[in-house]
Amino acid sequence: MKRKDIIALIIVAVVVIISGGLFVKTKVVVSRDRLASNLTKAVQNQDGKLFLKQFSKDDQNLKFADVGAKSVVKDMHNHSRDSLSEVGRIIVDGGHVSGTEVKYRFTVENKKVLGLFDSYYLTTRRTPVNVEDYTGSGGPVTIRLKDADNTKVTKSMLKSGFFPGKYNLDVTSGDTQGDYWIWPAGDGETMDLMITSN
Template structure:
């Protein structure tokens, strides 16, 4: 075999390998990295059926996942959807990706579906929502030394008013609040994802 034939044959083999890698890589990206609307809906439904807040949260954009306490909110959302929705659980993912409101929940959650390109070729779908700022108004008359403890999820974690004003992911959040050295009781807020400011009013017993 002539040297030219060997080189041509080698080039053909290399090109076939490159094409094969591109096809396999493209298939992997399309099926494993890019998220279709149907797959997004299926992931949401699975999260609700299993009350899996972590899986539900992974369906959102990275910025949304990074919202402070979003894991607490996501867990409460899937619990609410699972326990209280009057729509069939098996259809909740499709309802949300269609932009409709799930019926029967404590609040009307607002989620939106957005699309991005993966490798400039494949459409990938994900959820977004809006943060709900929380302002705390103290009517106890005990001064400004208010201590706010988030008790959701058994955390017992002190939070600041600044953190609350920065906005919460949709869901229910429970707090124990004390002011002026006195226990002012337990409070809660339920964010829906519409971006509206929630006023948490602390009053004396």
């Protein structure tokens, strides 16, 4: 190879590396400011999908997390006493949005992308649910999630925990049937669902 060709090859390689780095930094890496902006936009537009995308993959893949995320942005949008334009910054700074039905608990974490850039995302703790049947029916308890086309919720799903948010449940125990709801905050503490006959 000629010296001229080597120099051209080096220049092309440098351009490709710089371009790739800029692409990663602007399209893949999420700064704290961008995370806050995405959260604010999700709440302002009541966009549960965008809100959920700001979380770790484990949280995003949690069963019914989409239902929870949709209810969280709705709660924040409708009940926040803070300015909606500040909601994302409040969450990223570790605060609670005032006025919501529960104090949601989210944590900001980061990971290195290409070993160079810090990319930020949210995590939360799953809330396990313990069912207490006080109906005296002795029959099996069947729980269906109304917000997910009445999908049956199994004991393993209840034990594995829920993403924060409100979940409307249709519960049947023997001949007793009723509507219940749970509202995990993301604190990881077990929540009791008490089924009664009236």
